[in-house]
Amino acid sequence: MTPRDLLARLVAIDSVNPDLVPGGRGEGEIAGFCATWFTERGFEVHRLERRPGRPSLVAVRKGSGGGRSLMLNGHLDTVGLAGYDGDPLEPEVRDGRMFGRGTFDMKGGVAAMMVAAASAENLRGDVIVACVADEEHGSSGTAEVLEHFTADAAIVTEPSHLEVTLAHKGFVWFDVEVEGRAAHGSRPELGVDAIVKAGHFLVALERLGHDLAAGPGHPLLGTGTVHASLVSGGEEASTYPSSCRITLERRTVPGESPQHVEDELRAVLDHLRATVPDFRATLTRGLARDPFEADPEAEIVRTLIANLGEPAVIRAEPFWTDCALLDAAGIPCLLFGVDGAGAHAATEHVDLASLDRLTDVLTRTITGFCG
Missing domain, CATH: 3.40.630.10 (Zn peptidases)
Structure with missing residues (x-):
């Protein structure tokens, strides 16, 4: 045949x-x-x-x-x-x-x-x-x-x-859970908008992507990349959202381990906690595949x-x-x-x-x- x-x-x-x-x-x-x-x-x-x-x-x-x-x-x-x-x-x-x-x-x-x-x-x-x-x-x-x-x-x-x-390339998936505080939309003094806080993280994620692209790369693969894949949060128009989840993917090149990437993202979150009022978030690693x-x-x-x-x-x-x-x-x-x-x-x-x-x-x- x-x-x-x-x-x-x-x-x-x-x-x-x-x-x-x-x-x-x-x-x-x-x-x-x-x-x-x-x-x-x-x-x-x-x-x-x-x-x-x-x-x-x-x-x-x-x-x-x-x-x-x-x-x-x-x-x-x-x-x-x-x-x-x-x-x-x-x-x-x-x-x-x-x-x-x-x-x-x-x-x-x-x-x-x-x-x-x-x-x-x-x-x-x-x-x-x-x-x-x-x-x-x-x-x-x-x-x-x-x-x-x-x-x-x-x-x-x-x-x-x-x-x-x-x-x-390899890849690592993460979930970032940004925490807010639920409240009626008429009571901003009581609520913390998790979606707005998540926006700070998305801007930082874009900055990380630019930094990766400008850094040293693999001779065949170039540099690693990062992007947000999924965003979900909120319950209704009249309520401050208590949480917002962002799923992201980090594509890796040889020399970048899942732990290296996790440490990189934790540093981003630590900076936001120190500079953005009421910013709270947790990071969870998902599926990882080596380059x-x-x-x-x-x-x-x-x-x-x-x-x-x-x-x-x-x-x-x-x-x-x-x-x-x-x-x-x-x-x-x-x-x-x-x-x-x-x-x-x-x-x-x-x-x-x-x-x-x-x-x-x-x-x-x-x-x-x-x-």
């Missing part, structure tokens, strides 16, 4: 992440399809499903022994189908592109790594193909896979426009670049990927995937020539690393 044929089969299977879209189909059906595909080609297949209905599939092609192992990682889930221009589950080919939900993000990468793992020859080391759940929300799939499997190196086949991606940076001299990086057949373009991504989890587990890795456009958009496509090229580069990289 060619990667194009396999991609069309994968796109036709609804695998919307139910953590993003309530009622989404999840990865059950597509994991079953992949399990059959791998079994027919002699792979050892493992289904991991700690969360019912949210399976990840790990297919292992055993080498003859004595070689290095390589994990290929890609996610099976997609974002929602609502608002897609056309039928998102009916792959359409025109002008050298395939259109459909997930063609670019990232069933194209999944199809390429599956075909490459089945095609590589004369392998001493094992090839481990991890088709994971839940990357679009919480990455529970890769986290579960790493509890059971490891490898000497890994490639994540997220779309990268056939450029070698060696770093990406990622590969060693450019790692053997897997050198092997993939050697098999490109042309000078490599080295790049970084502003978004987070499962590379960070693999790296934290001690598995040297990088990101390399298809060209195309439309991730999470109303139309989405993969460049089919890039799909074929990705499959070829992965096949030769597997042979070079595991052979």
